[in-house]
Amino acid sequence: MNTHRSRDEWADAQLGETMHRTLGTMAAQAARDSTLHGAMGSVRSRVRRRRAAKQLGIGATTLAVTAALVVGGAALLPEQSPPPGPAASPSQTPDPTQAAPDASADPTTRPVLPTERPRGDCSAAATRTDMLPAFSELSAPAADTATTLLAAAVDCDDKALVALSTQDGSSTSFGDRTPEEFWTLPGAEEHEDVYAILARILTRLEPAELPASQGMPAMYVWPRLQAGEDSAAAWQEAVDAGLVTPQEADQMRAGGGYLGWRLAITEDGTWQYFIAGD
Amino acid sequence: MVAVWETELGRLAEHRGRALVGYAYVLCGNQREAEDLVQDALVKVFSRLRGMSGSEAARSGVHPLDGGAVTAESYVRKTILTLYLDGYRRRRRWSDVRHLVATDDHARGPESGATARADVAAALGTLPPRERACVVLRYFDDLTVPQIAETLGLAQGTVKRYLADATSTLRALLHTSSAATTDRRAG
Numbered sequence: 001m002n003t004h005r006s007r008d009e010w011a012d013a014q015l016g017e018t019m020h021r022t023l024g025t026m027a028a029q030a031a032r033d034s035t036l037h038g039a040m041g042s043v044r045s046r047v048r049r050r051r052a053a054k055q056l057g058i059g060a061t062t063l064a065v066t067a068a069l070v071v072g073g074a075a076l077l078p079e080q081s082p083p084p085g086p087a088a089s090p091s092q093t094p095d096p097t098q099a100a101p102d103a104s105a106d107p108t109t110r111p112v113l114p115t116e117r118p119r120g121d122c123s124a125a126a127t128r129t130d131m132l133p134a135f136s137e138l139s140a141p142a143a144d145t146a147t148t149l150l151a152a153a154v155d156c157d158d159k160a161l162v163a164l165s166t167q168d169g170s171s172t173s174f175g176d177r178t179p180e181e182f183w184t185l186p187g188a189e190e191h192e193d194v195y196a197i198l199a200r201i202l203t204r205l206e207p208a209e210l211p212a213s214q215g216m217p218a219m220y221v222w223p224r225l226q227a228g229e230d231s232a233a234a235w236q237e238a239v240d241a242g243l244v245t246p247q248e249a250d251q252m253r254a255g256g257g258y259l260g261w262r263l264a265i266t267e268d269g270t271w272q273y274f275i276a277g278d
Numbered sequence: 279m280v281a282v283w284e285t286e287l288g289r290l291a292e293h294r295g296r297a298l299v300g301y302a303y304v305l306c307g308n309q310r311e312a313e314d315l316v317q318d319a320l321v322k323v324f325s326r327l328r329g330m331s332g333s334e335a336a337r338s339g340v341h342p343l344d345g346g347a348v349t350a351e352s353y354v355r356k357t358i359l360t361l362y363l364d365g366y367r368r369r370r371r372w373s374d375v376r377h378l379v380a381t382d383d384h385a386r387g388p389e390s391g392a393t394a395r396a397d398v399a400a401a402l403g404t405l406p407p408r409e410r411a412c413v414v415l416r417y418f419d420d421l422t423v424p425q426i427a428e429t430l431g432l433a434q435g436t437v438k439r440y441l442a443d444a445t446s447t448l449r450a451l452l453h454t455s456s457a458a459t460t461d462r463r464a465g
Contacts, residue, residue, distance in 0.1 A: 012445050012449060015445060015448060015449055015452070016416075016417060018398070018452065019398065019418075019448070020417045020418070020420075022395055022398040023304045023398075023414065023417055023418040024418065025395055026300075026303060026304050026395055026398070026399060027297075027300030027301060027303060027304050029300075029303075029395075030299055030300045030302075030303030030304075030309055030312055031296035031297055031299055031300035031303075032296070033309055034295065034296045034299040034300075034313065035313060036291060036295040036296065036298075036299055036313055036316055037291070037292075037295065039313065039317055040287075040288070040291050040295075042317070043287070043291075043317050043320050043321055044284065044287065046317075046321045046325075047283065047287065047320070047321050047324045047325050050321065050325035051283075051324075051325050169318070169322075214432075215363070215430070215431045215432075
């Protein structure tokens with residue numbers, strides 16, 4: 001055990017000299033072998049896309065907030081004073097689906113996902129959209145992300161999922177699959193119904209909250225097995241949601257932990273991962 | 279007209295790109311992963327718009343693109359470190375994968391620089407990510423314990439514990455290999 005060792009025992013001059021010299025040599029070798037120069041075109045493209053997405057996001061948010069303030073201010077005016085100008089019209093917000101659907105609505109009511117968008121052909125297309133979770137237990141940014149993910153899944157909107165995954169740097173694979181390879185239909189569902197799995201995670205399971213720890217942000221995780229819960233009921237939830245088979249659940253439980261499909265969104269709304277396996 | 283960030287990115291990649299790959303490599307121990315770490319870090323840093331968060335601005339007082347190559351490089355190095363640690367956090371607990379990491383603790387003796395490097399690389403590969411990060415920051419970046427603690431957002435005592443554990447592991451593995459060589463030579 002380390003508890004009886006002096007904390008200053010790390011100071012080993014000989015080892016330090018070896019490490020210093022060898023790490024320098026290793027870095028120099030890696031630097032010589034570097035192929036970074038050839039990849040800079042791709043880096044530049046990625047930066048351009050992300051900056052454009054951020055600028056668009058900021059523009060839309062600013063307009064939506066401005067519109068909400070104007071509408072709110074108009075509501076406070078005496079009744080005989082009509083709301084000023086066309087800027088107050090919600091129809092002129094850049095994207096009605098982005099704005100709060102109804103500022104006066106009970107926050108616990110379930111959000112209604114837009115139904116006018118075309119429904120594609122994927123495993124989540126049959127998901128019922130009349131009783132969707134409100135995600136009221138999540139922080140507002142995390143709830144926004146969860147709602148967006150669910151909307152994209154049930155709409156089979158692979159472009160939206162690729163964009164979100166790319167923007168947030170979400171992990172979807174331990175291998176080399178890009179977000180495009182992971183989400184683009186129909187290939188995305190060649191082996192597993194990932195759209196339905198994502199939708200089921202968000203509609204059937206309650207998240208657990210992991211507090212911030214050791215530099216990790218606070219995050220919400222589905223299923224709650226990821227938060228150290230090990231009850232039979234929690235395992236059964238994962239089985240019922242189709243994330244693992246009963247046999248897999250038994251093996252994982254005996255083998256040290258849950259490794260089935262899992263989702264995490266940080267408190268600030270960053271989609272951290274949607275991944276399975278190890 | 280070329281944007282400021284493009285100019286800065288090009289300059290940084292040209293003058294410091296290889297050094298950044300070297301830094302990433304000593305952290306992760308894999309050339310391909312090192313290249314990916316550097317690319318991802320560059321994308322992350324240069325995708326930031328000029329409106330920094332309050333805490334970032336307070337810490338640095340300058341946006342990376344306003345501070346020249348040195349500031350931009352320090353941002354990228356910090357991001358490489360964060361991405362490296364986050365990668366392991368996201369995958370799973372280190373204890374679950376430790377046995378999967380290739381180790382060669384009874385390997386060659388240090389007859390040549392190449393085998394010595396291989397021994398050290400193999401020994402480093404057995405360290406959990408945070409211990410390895412502390413070792414790299416101490417012996418590669420020449421940071422002091424307080425500086426490592428600040429960089430990783432840890433208490434100084436925690437950093438000392440990581441360094442003590444890492445030193446103990448490395449000493450055992452590297453001395454084992456050295457002793458094995460001595461034995462072979464004696465025999």
